[in-house]
Amino acid sequence: QKPGLELAVVSVPSYACQRHTPLLHHNTTLTDALSILAENAELGENEGRGVAFRRAAALLKSLPQEVRGAEQLRGLPCLGEHSLRVIKEVLEDGVSHEVETTTHSEQFKAMKALTGIFGVGAKTADRWFREGIHTPSDLQRSGHTLNRAQRAGLQYYDELNLPVTKPEAVAIGQIVERAVHAVLPGAEITLIGGFRRGKQTGHDVDFLITHPDEGREEGLMRKVVSWLEAQGFLLYQKTTGNSYLESKEGPARPASNMDRFERYSHPLPQTLVVVGDHAQKVSWVLGHSQCSGPRSWRAVRVDLVVSPYSQFAFALLGWTGSKLFERELRRWAVHEKAMTLSSHALYDRKRVRTLSQTHTHFKYCSGSFLYYQIRDKLI
Ligand code: DCP
Numbered sequence: 451q452k453p454g455l456e457l458a459v460v461s462v463p464s465y466a467c468q469r470h471t472p473l474l475h476h477n478t479t480l481t482d483a484l485s486i487l488a489e490n491a492e493l494g495e496n497e498g499r500g501v502a503f504r505r506a507a508a509l510l511k512s513l514p515q516e517v518r519g520a521e522q523l524r525g526l527p528c529l530g531e532h533s534l535r536v537i538k539e540v541l542e543d544g545v546s547h548e549v550e551t552t553t554h555s556e557q558f559k560a561m562k563a564l565t566g567i568f569g570v571g572a573k574t575a576d577r578w579f580r581e582g583i584h585t586p587s588d589l590q591r592s593g594h595t596l597n598r599a600q601r602a603g604l605q606y607y608d609e610l611n612l613p614v615t616k617p618e619a620v621a622i623g624q625i626v627e628r629a630v631h632a633v634l635p636g637a638e639i640t641l642i643g644g645f646r647r648g649k650q651t652g653h654d655v656d657f658l659i660t661h662p663d664e665g666r667e668e669g670l671m672r673k674v675v676s677w678l679e680a681q682g683f684l685l686y687q688k689t690t691g692n693s694y695l696e697s698k699e700g701p702a703r704p705a706s707n708m709d710r711f712e713r714y715s716h717p718l719p720q721t722l723v724v725v726g727d728h729a730q731k732v733s734w735v736l737g738h739s740q741c742s743g744p745r746s747w748r749a750v751r752v753d754l755v756v757s758p759y760s761q762f763a764f765a766l767l768g769w770t771g772s773k774l775f776e777r778e779l780r781r782w783a784v785h786e787k788a789m790t791l792s793s794h795a796l797y798d799r800k801r802v803r804t805l806s807q808t809h810t811h812f813k814y815c816s817g818s819f820l821y822y823q824i825r826d827k828l829i
């Protein structure tokens with residue numbers, strides 16, 4: 451051990467959800483490096499590798515002081531061989547060769563730029579990259595037929611990639627509140643996602659909507675979207691049904707154990723909405739927007755989630771994030787508590803012995819029956 455390097459921490463819990471992970475922490479150089487590798491793995495659809503880097507970064511965020519030597523990390527959980535190698539390199543040389551190569555690689559730059567287009571996922575971006583399309587301008591010139599989301603994404607590319615600020619999120623919250631109260635007075639709207647965790651900027655704004663009278667929330671999403679559309683707020687919208695509760699076909703893929711218990715999914719109805727103001731009606735609301743120019747509005751991605759009141763607590767927890775926190779919480783619930791947590795409910799697996807893998811049974815289990823069961827115990 452080098453002089454002056456004390457061991458930072460004696461013991462750190464291994465699940466991220468058991469630790470305090472502050473937004474501002476002491477190891478940004480290291481976590482930035484690991485985040486680039488995580489992002490690269492995710493863009494290459496290597497989820498496992500991405501999670502490993504994210505776990506390592508989360509561990510570093512939770513440390514109470516700056517890491518100055520790799521020996522300080524001895525015995526700490528969540529640091530795989532690969533992550534440790536990168537950390538050591540950054541500590542010793544100031545940069546990691548792999549991170550440098552990644553950030554300068556054409557493929558990484560292209561994948562980032564193309565997936566930055568609203569409506570474009572890693573698969574599509576990869577296909578385009580192989581065709582020689584590296585930038586949104588290349589795509590525009592290529593003459594590819596794009597779907598509506600992608601056309602909107604391309605048209606508002608710069609704005610949609612400009613971080614949304616807290617004042618903008620609050621302003622959009624006022625629009626959403628007006629829309630929701632116009633169609634369902636008494637409904638409650640909560641800011642979720644990164645902003646609920648205290649972030650000052652985000653890539654979108656997320657809201658959870660519910661009503662204290664169970665059942666009143668049914669059909670709400672459609673009405674809210676229609677209202678927003680009629681008022682000229684929407685540039686694009688897509689509503690995703692609730693796969694567990696509404697689909698008669700069952701989930702798109704059979705649920706493996708991994709899917710059900712560890713993989714994070716989006717089980718609730720979700721609307722992807724780009725809010726704008728064609729009719730200039732909201733200039734008063736978006737007046738503080740950082741978007742310059744003659745327009746008084748900017749395009750922003752908004753996610754709306756509607757939940758029945760009985761599932762609100764679980765939806766709130768599940769949609770507050772971060773993604774890694776949610777994943778870890780679910781892993782911890784399964785492995786350490788023999789319980790299953792979703793954005794709908796918490797099941798005690800010891801009591802719900804017959805929890806079946808079939809969709810029908812899952813549907814039943816995610817209803818109010820389990821909520822009441824746990825309410826007796828927990829609330
Ligand atoms: N979520 C998740 N896993 C996903 C997508 C979403 O757990 N694959 C949950 C946790 C997120 C929340 O939904 O915090 C909102 O999703 P966002 O993608 O908007 O994530 P954030 O709001 O955390 O990030 P940002 O600030 O960039 O919007």
Ligand code: MG
Binds near residue numbers: 643644645655656
């Ligand atoms: Mg968000």
